[in-house]
Amino acid sequence: MNFKSKNPFLNNKSFSATTAAPKEQVHQATVIDYNQEMTLSGTINKTVLLFLLLIASAMVIWWMAFNGMNPIVPAIGGAVVGLLLVVVAAFKPQYSGYLAPGYALFEGLFIGGISAIFEARYPGIVIQAVGATFVTFGVCLGLYRFKIVKVTEQFKSVVVAATLAIATYYLISWVVSMFTSFQPVHYGNSMMSIGISVFVIIIAALNLFLDFDRIEKGVAEKMPKYMEWFGAMGLMITLVWLYIEFLRLLSKLSSKD
Template sequence: MSNPVINNFGRMGNGGYPAPSATELQGMYDQPAYAGPRQGGGYMTLDSVVQRTAAMLATVFAVGAITWVAVPDRLFLPALLIGALAGAGLGMFLAFTQRVNAATALIYAAFEGVFLGAVSHAFEQWKPGIVIQAVVGTAMVAGGMLFVYKIGAIRVTPRFTRVVVGATIGVFGLMVVNLVAYLFTDDGLGLRSGGPMAIGFSLLCIVIAAFNLVLDFDMIERGIRQGAPQKMAWLAAFGLTVTLVWLYIEILRLLGYARD
């Protein structure tokens, strides 16, 4: 006699549910394989981050070139102040609210373009050839940090993140204090006077900016891996642009000090 328990188990596979028939199995086999989310289907991808970052950097370069060429010398200081204040204000708003979309990201990039165009023009008049050196230096640092991140030489741990974020807040706090100190002394705290302290401070800022790039790379990789929504690609591009602009400015300053 056959065992009724074994027979019942054979009829109720898949955790107690009836086993599929041959027709059902054939239908399951004939279904197309899963090919991942469709392009533009709502998930952040590496391509989407690269495209948005490229759009922001292209806006920075285009507006910067227009500012460099079209703005008269007497208006460079107003342009610099408008670009710096508007860019800083909008950047802080986007960083704290994270309401980054195509419009706000590109407007921020345009303000940064005005600021960088004015600053770069002033530095180029002061030290010819310095701008291209700063651009190449920024690209080399960014490429180097991407390389060491991809090979795993730097691991983004919670402790690493806390240290980098704390150091970033600290140096920006020192910048604000240094600006206030200019109201009372000609050199402020000496952080931007061109002396040994200024060189050391710029080197420190470059190192911290480079580590912020690692945090940006890690955020992008985790977002893609975890299926972040497509709108997060603009936030990732914004973060990269902010860090690259800061890195460029600090390298430009350091090269200026070195020229002296």
């Protein structure tokens, strides 16, 4: 996410003039509206709103799934549309005010459908995954808030590289398994598969620190108001990823019983 400053205060031509304006022109100065800048409270409020939208959408699919509907179709549809909205937001963050709520609603379809499938097979797994996700979020937020973990450039490089490696591995494994009988090592409930899930969860959790850092810097650099939606959307993406990985890990552990 690019947090290059677009602060209207810094871009106002009145502050780039090299000569003072005549006294009779002073009343024409542009008034800067600081309510149009990104704030921490605004980002938190939007994150909560996105979370509520996601939960509402997920509960609808959850209810429908346990009343006889196959949740696969809405889950896949929600995942695809959600991914498309994320890609658009990455290139057009100024539209995040519309894209972020849409992402939350469609991703809720995916979360609701997947959760219903896992819950039907492993009763109680959803509440465990939700609890683990919130605990991880709270711990990471505390570590960041009290500067126990500092987001340095080296830290960012390692986490981004690991995240891209995981995404590449998942993509290649999915494509290969579609056209061959090859079973990726992260499938099943072997110790190797469980170890991979634990590693992926750690990387997903480390991405939370990057999200916190981006939001904090966006506020400090007085980014435009729409970046609150952008920052909230990025945080939601990481939380969804973390939740899904906890579901996968817990299902592997449950299947060994």
